[in-house]
Amino acid sequence: MALLRKLGFYLVALFAAVTFNFAIPRLLPGNPVDILLGKLTVAGPVSPGTRQALEVLFGSDTSTPIWQQYIEYLKSIATGDFGVSVTYFPTPVVDVITSALPWTLVLVGLTSLITFIVGVSLGTVAGWKRGTWVDSIIPATTILHALPYFWFALVLVYFLSIQLGWFPLSGGYNVRTSSPGFNGPFILSALYHAVLPALTIVVSSIGGWILGMRNMMVSTLSEDYVVTAEAKGLSPRRVMVMYAARNASLPSFTGFAIxxxxxxxxxxxxxxxxxxxxxxxxxxxxxxxxxxxxxQALFLIITIAVLFTNLIVDLFYSVLDPRTRAHR
Known part of the structure; x- marks a missing residue:
């Protein structure tokens, strides 16, 4: 029953997000058809029939009732047909997403996972050895975490790209020497171009994970179950990992899910x-x-990703914290 309640809650949240996803773009000023027509008029005049066809294509036909647009929108979600992109016209939205999504998943996904694992591990050690030299690294990491994200990226570009010339200024790969595909030159070029973006993500965010985990460890070490485990003569490593870190990491897992x-x-x-x-x-x-x-397609993907990861972590809580199973 508890699982069904959780699934019901996430389904309601998904429905609300999908509805807002439909409404918000239509509340924004401007019209995608006008933007596209502005590009097309460069090649010559555009007939009224062309405008009406484009309005129907992009779902901005004012003659169509809003409820009917909403029904068509739900049908497009069910079939996976999100229409044609105005920005990349006439490329379908699905093609735009499938070409851009791997870049983000590989770069931001892997760097975020590495940052989380390293940050939580360092925070665990810093909290366990509070007051030692390990704990003294926390101020340096918090200073880096407080730096504006874009400012730190620009600093890396200026020194490592412009001044030293070690890394490329921009792009995902060298279009002159490699072509996209599972081949050596492209993979090496993509990794080379990803160094500075990955370094920006890691350095800018690792301090938050270290500080959060360190503070939770310090608070957890005073709990009765940790004191009891130490009194039983358990090894320090087991007390740190299985008793202290296991419970102190719960808030970090929630933040990582988001x-x-x-x-x-x-x-x-x-x-x-x-x-x-x-x-x-x-x-x-x-x-x-x-x-x-x-x-709408990007909003939908982000919404599903957030809800799905939170559901997984919510269910995983029962493994990390057995106390939650008592309420199920």
């Missing part, structure tokens, strides 16, 4: 600074061009 969901949305600032071809860049362009179809 961050995992937003990985799909990418890092808009990072991708803009480095001109990285990911979801964040596509999302910003869709907002600038009132690209309803692309915006």
């Amino acid at each position: 961050s995992l969901g937003f990985i799909v949305g990418g890092s808009v600032v990072m991708e803009q600074v480095f001109s990285y071809p990911g979801i964040g860049n596509a999302f910003l362009l869709s907002v600038q061009n009132n690209d309803y179809a692309l915006m």
